[in-house]
Amino acid sequence: MKKFLKWAVIIILAMIVIGNLFNGEAEEESEEVVEPAEFEIVEISEDHWMDSRRYNYRVVIEEEVDRERFESTARTIIDGAKEEKDYSGITMWFYAFEELSDGAYTLGRVMYAPEGDWGKAAETSPGDYDQMTYEIDFKEKVWSQRPSQEEVKIYETWDYILYEYYDEHEDQEDVILDMTAEELGISAEEVDEAVSNVSIWIMAGR
Numbered sequence: 001m002k003k004f005l006k007w008a009v010i011i012i013l014a015m016i017v018i019g020n021l022f023n024g025e026a027e028e029e030s031e032e033v034v035e036p037a038e039f040e041i042v043e044i045s046e047d048h049w050m051d052s053r054r055y056n057y058r059v060v061i062e063e064e065v066d067r068e069r070f071e072s073t074a075r076t077i078i079d080g081a082k083e084e085k086d087y088s089g090i091t092m093w094f095y096a097f098e099e100l101s102d103g104a105y106t107l108g109r110v111m112y113a114p115e116g117d118w119g120k121a122a123e124t125s126p127g128d129y130d131q132m133t134y135e136i137d138f139k140e141k142v143w144s145q146r147p148s149q150e151e152v153k154i155y156e157t158w159d160y161i162l163y164e165y166y167d168e169h170e171d172q173e174d175v176i177l178d179m180t181a182e183e184l185g186i187s188a189e190e191v192d193e194a195v196s197n198v199s200i201w202i203m204a205g206r
Helices: 002-030 067-084 118-123 149-165 173-184 188-203
Strands: 040-046 054-060 089-095 108-114 132-138
Touching: 054 067, 067 089, 067 108, 067 132, 089 118, 108 118, 149 173, 149 188, 173 188
Parallel strands: 054 089
Antiparallel strands: 040 054, 089 108, 108 132
């Protein structure tokens, strides 16, 4: 009787293990593969430190993305970089407009480095990715509030004039708006609205 119970327990345990294996395979097969978004790398710069090989990427994604698609795109870029060169770390800044890609990231930032730490890049050899992990900061956007291309161009002109004449007209926002309006041949109210819409978009999700 004891021998029978022993074999019965063994058979039950084996069935449980086999069942779990099949369930795991079914779950893996059912997982939907998230396709990356179309993207353009507009700038790659070096940021080497000591013996590390670190790179900064500025990337534009013009289409609507959620977190899953954003992460899929970032991983696609990282995998492509591995085929091109050995590195110790990559940081990617993502934008929805190329015109805004010289400033702070607006869609998100992804860091791929040892333990996700940019400062630890010198602790591993370029091309050794065993300790590399992702550090992801995704900015959730309300895409219905995405500014138009024309608004971005107005903002770009306003930002340039603000930078050039800030010392002369510090705390004189109306003067900067008027100068931008004159430059573009539109009203100061139109400039103000465009700057407001783009600024809201840039800050959204932070």
